[in-house]
Amino acid sequence: MNKVVNNVEEALQGLQDNMTIMLGGFGLCGIPENSIGQMVKLGIKGLTCISNNAGVDNFGLGLLLQEKQIKKMVSSYVGENDEFERQMLSGELEVDLIPQGSLAERCRAGGAGIPAFYTPAGYGTEVAEGKEVREFNGKPHILESALTADFAIVKAWKGDTEGNLIFKATARNFNPMMAMAGKITIAEVEELVPAGELDPNEIHTPGIFVQRIFKGEKFEKRIEQRTVRQKS
Amino acid sequence: MSLDKTGIAKRIAQELRDGWYVNLGIGIPTLVANYIPQGIEVEFQSENGILGMGPFPFDGEEDADLINAGKQTITALKGAAYFDSATSFAMIRGQHVQLTVLGAMEVSQNGDIANWKIPGKMVKGMGGAMDLVASADNIIVAMMHANRAGASKLLKACSLPLTGVNCVRKVVTNLAVMDIKDGKFHLVERAPGVSVEEIVAATEGELVVPENVPEMVLDVVRC
Numbered sequence: 001m002n003k004v005v006n007n008v009e010e011a012l013q014g015l016q017d018n019m020t021i022m023l024g025g026f027g028l029c030g031i032p033e034n035s036i037g038q039m040v041k042l043g044i045k046g047l048t049c050i051s052n053n054a055g056v057d058n059f060g061l062g063l064l065l066q067e068k069q070i071k072k073m074v075s076s077y078v079g080e081n082d083e084f085e086r087q088m089l090s091g092e093l094e095v096d097l098i099p100q101g102s103l104a105e106r107c108r109a110g111g112a113g114i115p116a117f118y119t120p121a122g123y124g125t126e127v128a129e130g131k132e133v134r135e136f137n138g139k140p141h142i143l144e145s146a147l148t149a150d151f152a153i154v155k156a157w158k159g160d161t162e163g164n165l166i167f168k169a170t171a172r173n174f175n176p177m178m179a180m181a182g183k184i185t186i187a188e189v190e191e192l193v194p195a196g197e198l199d200p201n202e203i204h205t206p207g208i209f210v211q212r213i214f215k216g217e218k219f220e221k222r223i224e225q226r227t228v229r230q231k232s
Numbered sequence: 233m234s235l236d237k238t239g240i241a242k243r244i245a246q247e248l249r250d251g252w253y254v255n256l257g258i259g260i261p262t263l264v265a266n267y268i269p270q271g272i273e274v275e276f277q278s279e280n281g282i283l284g285m286g287p288f289p290f291d292g293e294e295d296a297d298l299i300n301a302g303k304q305t306i307t308a309l310k311g312a313a314y315f316d317s318a319t320s321f322a323m324i325r326g327q328h329v330q331l332t333v334l335g336a337m338e339v340s341q342n343g344d345i346a347n348w349k350i351p352g353k354m355v356k357g358m359g360g361a362m363d364l365v366a367s368a369d370n371i372i373v374a375m376m377h378a379n380r381a382g383a384s385k386l387l388k389a390c391s392l393p394l395t396g397v398n399c400v401r402k403v404v405t406n407l408a409v410m411d412i413k414d415g416k417f418h419l420v421e422r423a424p425g426v427s428v429e430e431i432v433a434a435t436e437g438e439l440v441v442p443e444n445v446p447e448m449v450l451d452v453v454r455c
Contacts, residue, residue, distance in 0.1 A: 026280045026317070027303040029296065052317070079356035080303075088355065097355075100279065101321025101363030108318040119325065120366035124344075124397035127362060157297075169314050170281045171297040176316040204316075221296035224303040228291040 003163035003213045004192065008038040011186045011214045015039070015151055018046040018071070022107065022147075022178040023061065024154040026052050027080075027224045030171030031060050032155040032188045034216040040067055050074040050149060052103060052174050054084045059222050068092070074147070076100035080224070099127060102144050104177055109146035111180020111209065116145045152182025155216070156205070159189035160196075163210030164203045172204060179209045188216040233425045234406040235448075240374050242267045242450045243421075244333055244404050247372060248274050255279060255324065255364060257334030258302040260374040264333055275309075277329055279320050279360040284312030301360065321360070325367040332368040334361060336375050336400075338390040341437035343400040343412045345373060346392035358395060365396030377405035377434045384436035386410070386417060407431050409448065416440050421448045 005011045012035060015021070021039075025031030036055075039047075040063050047070050054073050055062035064070050065083050072094035078084050087093035098106070099121040109117055118141035122128050132143040154175040157168035165187055167175055179185045187205075192215040235243065241263035248254065248264075250272040256262050265287075268274055276285040278300040285300060286307035294305035308314075315323075323329055338346040345365055348358040365371055379385055386403065403410045408431045409421040417439045422431060428445050 026301075027299065029280070029299050029303070075357060077357035077359040085355070095355075097357045099358055099362035100317065100360035101325060104317035104321055119363075121325070121363040123366060125362060125394045127358075167314075167316075169295065169298040169308070170278075170300075172314055172316050173281050174317045177318050223294060223296045223305060224299070225305065226294060227288045227304040227306075228294055229288045231290050 001207070002161050003207065003210055004161050005212045005214050007214060008034045008188070008217065011035065011188070011212045012038050012042065014184070015042070015044060017044055019150040020048040020050065022149040022152040022182055023049060023051040024173065024175035024178045025060070026170065026173035028056065028060050028222050030155050030167065030173050030175055031055070032153045032186075033060070033220060034188050034218065035153045035186060036060060036063060039064060039069065043067070043069070045069050046071045048072040048074065050107070050147060052076050052100060054078045054081050056080050056224065057083050065093070072096065074098060074103070076103050104174060106144055106147040107174065107177035107181045110148040111177060114146060116143050118142065119144055148181050148183065149178075150183055152178040152185040154179045154185065154187050156187050156189045158191045158193065158198060159187055159213050160193050160198045160207070161213070162195045163187065163207030163213050164198055165189070165205040165210065166198060166202060167204050176205045179205045184211045185209055186211070187213045189213060190216060190219055233423070235423045236406070238263060239423070239450060240404050240406060243409065243448055244372055244374055245269060247402070248272060248331070250274070252330040253277050253283065253328065254331045254333070255329050257332075257361070259335045261333040261335060262302065277320070277323060278306070279324065279364070281315050281317060281320050282308060282312060283315075284309045286312070321363050324360070324363055327367060327369060329368060331370045331372065332364045333372045333374055334364065336373045336385065337379070338385050338387055338392050339373050339375070339400050339403055340387050340390045341412065341417050342415045343398045344390050345395045345400050346390040347395050349393045351393065361395050365399045368399075371400050371402075373400050373403045375403070375405055377407040384434055386435045386437045388437045407434060410439070419445050421446055423448055424450070
């Protein structure tokens with residue numbers, strides 16, 4: 001089944017104000033930067049964004065924050081972003097902080113038809129407030145519910161016309177689970193190839209989870225913390 | 233003399249054992265990778281999705297797609313593996329990682345840890361810390377004994393929002409190595425030149441002091 005759309009404009013059709021959007025990536029690594037750019041252009045507002053991080057001030061989801069397009073962030077770590085902090089402390093932005101592993105599993109569960117699951121993460125902390133606690137093997141766990149989204153937007157290294165995806169290195173991160181959990185999943189890829197060119201043994205995300213795929217026009221791939229050593 | 237951050241990392245490195253998979257947090261814990269004792273093999277997991285994390289890349293060879301959980305550019309060693317975030321935390325929650333080393337703002341005598349939030353001041357989020365401390369059997373906290381204001385970080389009870397309860401087993405600070413058991417800190421070793429009295433004075437929580445408290449031995453070459 002051909003999932004290819006021509007460009008980011010077509011890919012994001014139907015994305016409207018007040019929707020819940022999942023966006024793949026960890027820090028600035030593996031984020032769908034073309035789609036984020038288009039969301040800024042479209043000026044869609046009131047968004048609930050589920051993403052492990054919130055970008056930096058002038059890149060990634062930080063661009064949507066600057067335009068005040070995000071109503072609520074669901075994340076595990078939101079440091080490195082002054083505008084985020086300002087909006088959160090002033091109450092303009094709702095924030096739901098979730099342990100990283102629980103966030104990943106809640107997305108996976110959402111895509112896998114598992115409505116909720118127990119995890120030890122967050123027991124005894126404010127994350128557990130209002131959640132059911134149950135002991136398994138003598139250890140307390142809390143009940144966490146699945147997450148889904150109107151749109152999931154992921155970024156892959158290679159994709160084919162069927163929507164099969166291969167990610168590169170640690171740019172995989174949240175992308176596969178979010179691809180599963182979107183009612184409509186959009187994949188932006190660096191290389192888009194005809195069906196048959198990717199080895200089926202090496203597919204990370206099978207095309208069944210992807211509704212639209214397009215080749216991103218430009219990937220800046222900004223590095224958040226450039227750490228190097230010198231050749232001695 | 234109390235230890236600097238490097239000293240704390242060196243002492244924690246002595247806790248590494250052959251064949252372990254290890255998750256190192258941001259800050260002092262990251263330095264532990266520089267002092268793996270000779271003759272043992274450990275593999276580092278970074279929760280954003282790599283096993284077999286290597287050193288920083290050479291200048292000019294950095295890859296935006298290859299970072300650690302601190303968002304720093306890294307390299308992958310021979311035999312490394314990449315995986316998604318759900319798989320990564322399956323490794324952690326499923327107790328396939330033998331040791332977690334992380335920093336803390338406060339640790340209590342029953343092993344509670346606070347390291348993610350200062351109400352009204354700092355709200356960056358917990359990242360993977362809550363999953364790590366809730367699941368790992370072997371958690372070592374690396375931190376300074378006192379905070380910047382000079383107050384003890386080893387407390388009867390944490391005052392900051394908790395990251396996890398009853399989970400820390402060992403704390404290595406600039407002054408001492410302490411185990412946590414039976415709801416108390418137990419002094420195990422003191423930093424070179426640091427007296428037991430200094431450690432007692434710097435510890436707000438209940439501290440059990442054995443008759444003999446050996447001084448740490450750093451820079452041992454093991455074969």
